[in-house]
Amino acid sequence: MIYTKRANFPFPLLTNTSDDYKKPKFDLDIELEENTNEFILSINADLSSTFIKKLIREKRAQMVLIIKSKDCKYYYLEGIRSTLRIPKNKLSLGKKTVIQAMIRTSEDISFAENEDLNEFFDDYKSEIVIHKGNSIGFSNTINYLGQQKKPYELFEKKVDKTIDSDIKIELDHETIRIVYKSEEMQFNDLAQGSNLTNPYIYMGLQKALFAFLIKYTQRPEDGLELCDIGEISSPLDEKLLLLMNSKRIDLLTLENIDEVIHLISDNIIKKYVDTVRGLSNGN
Template sequence: MIYKKDANFPYPILTNTSNSYDNCSFILDINLEENTNEYIFEINYDITSPFIEKLLQNGQATLILIIQSKDNKFFNLEYGQKTKSISKSRISLSKRTTIQLFIQSNEEINFKNNYDLSSFYEEFKDEIYVPKNSILGFSNSVVFDGSTNKPLELFEKKVNPNLKSDVKIELGSETIIINYKNESLQFTDLPRSSTFNNPYVYMGLQKALYRFIVNNSEDHECVDLEEIEPPNDGLDFKLYNLMRKKKISELNIENIDEVIYSISDKMLEKYTAAVRGLYSNGN
């Protein structure tokens, strides 16, 4: 099964939201490729608990990849394994698919030397024994929608000389469309043209995130991303995945710019550097 929220366990569990561990997390990101016969999952994860990491390294625990589509599929991963190829005859991504990583114990584990736990466990952690084949932690979940036509594309650029403005942002069913009145507005004659388009990208994200709030909340002001189901709208679905990967739990009218900063990899900072570089080269 997939855990979307913290479940009750009789011992400490490593998750991204649990209070059992101090300043520890278990973050998962998945990239998907495919060929004729296989789905190829590129698995990137970050476990910041040295105790758990050592258990995996020593073979006392195992990483398990869970793929939930029509049913649940479980695949063991070797320590350090970052790619998993799975035959298309074994799984189907034609429907919405959720992926998560579990950490499972291979033997009975004592938490006496687990110095990553919160202070609550300090006086009795040496009495904590976790049985073999128990879950020690689980990551965030990553959702794919096999029905999208453009699963990796968030933005489209088009030229429309009939525009009544220089630039027009439209929200399509799966992408944010930036329409330009003429091609020169895209800075295509400059070496870093894509970076010079970042202000338009920023505008598009603002508009798309505002619509996300309207589509996915009753008050049109705030969305609790940990409570809602993944949206059915293709563009909203992509934005939902992007925000959840960055551990954003809430989107509201007031924090849209903060969310853009978190999901856009210093977009405006790169734009500023490109402009300054152009100025320096001109001099």
């Protein structure tokens, strides 16, 4: 089953919204490729709990991938980073497909040495024993984007010497396109040159989110509750919505667009600043 709503468990649970852990984090990231016969999933999970990661390394707990489409399928993984190859005749992916990871115990586990728990549990965590086969963590959910031409590509870039500006931001049906007047502006010849184009990515996200806000509310000045959005009109908008949902963003406003970009872009401006300082120091 896919776990998305808060529920009362009789023992501590690691989720991105859990109060049971001091620093709750269980982020799932998947890159999907396919060939003629297989779906190939490159899976990476980021867990805040060193206790649970140790359980997985020692094979006392195991990460399980749940794929819910027409029915639920479960795939046992070797660790928090792994590659899963699934024959296409064994799996059907559609726009309603939801993917999540959970962690299950492989034996009875005492939480006496779990230092990641909230201080609330300090007085009695030695009494907490999770029996074999119980789930002790659930990740965020990932929605499959269907048969788009570029289902996991948010940005694309091209060079067009005929444009009247140095760069041009275009919102395509599926992607945010950054058009450069010259190849040199992409810094492809420099180490970590891709980070030097992060301000352009920031500009692209600003333009896309502003267009998103205008499109899905009649009063942009009042903001947009993401849960109120009805039918999404383009694959690009669907990608933006999924990104915001994955970071638990509920409201988009004219005032918080920069904060939203910070959350969904993995600190791209800091990476830009660190790269520039590194170059100025000769690194």
